[in-house]
Amino acid sequence: MRLLPQTQCGHCGFDNCRMYAEAIATANADINRCATGGQTGIHMLAELLNVCEPVLDASCGVEKPYAIAEIDESRCTGCTLCLQTCPVDAIVGTGKMMHTVISSCCTGCERCLERCPMDCIEMKPVSGKKTGWDAWSFRQAQQARERYERRSFRLQQEKENESVRPSALTDKSRKSDTLRKIMERAKARSKTPGTMA
Structure with a gap:
């Protein structure tokens, strides 16, 4: 995996560099x-x-x-699609506000x-004429x-937190329901003659 540049671009047909490296290691993908x-x-992989x-x-x-992304902030609407897409969190911003790289x-x-x-978004070359591992x-x-x-890891944590949240709401709902029933019983007792309020 060390011989792959780790850009996570997906141009190789795999979702990330690790998947491509594993496919190479198991002879399920060509090295080119x-x-x-x-x-x-x-050349390094072939060797x-x-x-x-x-x-x-x-x-x-x-x-x-090698080129880096550059956002024309005057045209950015803050849709957050680029934030969600960037595999290395290199884009920052918030909804309905401009983003930057x-x-x-x-x-x-x-x-x-x-x-x-x-x-x-435009790609701005930053390595002159250098390409491949000469540029990276x-x-x-x-x-x-x-x-x-x-x-x-962050996305996995967020996903797990989302799956926990509904059960937490269910627990809160149950507690609210129990509290409501207790209050109703207390009210009913206070209205019944001969009971102490």
């Missing part, structure tokens, strides 16, 4: 599907696995300079481009993987 890692990445080095599968994209966290995955209904470092890949894992 990562356009972000480029030919250098394919590791002791196989012939194929060319990049064009159906997975083209090798190009934390450029040092953006992996250039382009997932936000596909989701933006306002077409207000192992340190950046490690940081991207860590951000992706933190986001995945």
Whole structure:
């Protein structure tokens, strides 16, 4: 997995870099599907696995300079679709307010481009003519993987909290119902002649 750039772009046909790495490890995917890692990445995988080095599968994209997302804040409506889509939480903002990209966290995955209904996101090249692993470092890949894992953990926690919430409401509802019945009995007793109020 270390030889994949960890951009979590999905261009390889897998949802994330780990899934692609596992598919390679079990011989269920070719090693030439990562356009972000480029030919250098394919070369490193071929050496590791002791196989012939194929060319990049064009159906997975083209090798190009590293670019980061940039939001035209004047056109952003704050729909939050890009926030929900970013696999590394590199976009910040809140509903109905403009959003912005934390450029040092953006992996250039382009997932936000596909989701933006306002077409207000552009990719800005930042690596000059460098592509693949010449434009992206192992340190950046490690940081991207860590951000992706933190986001995945946060989303899982939110999902679990959502599933707990209905039962908490049910408990609260039961308690309210019990309290209501106790109050009704107390009222009824206070109205009955011969009982103490």
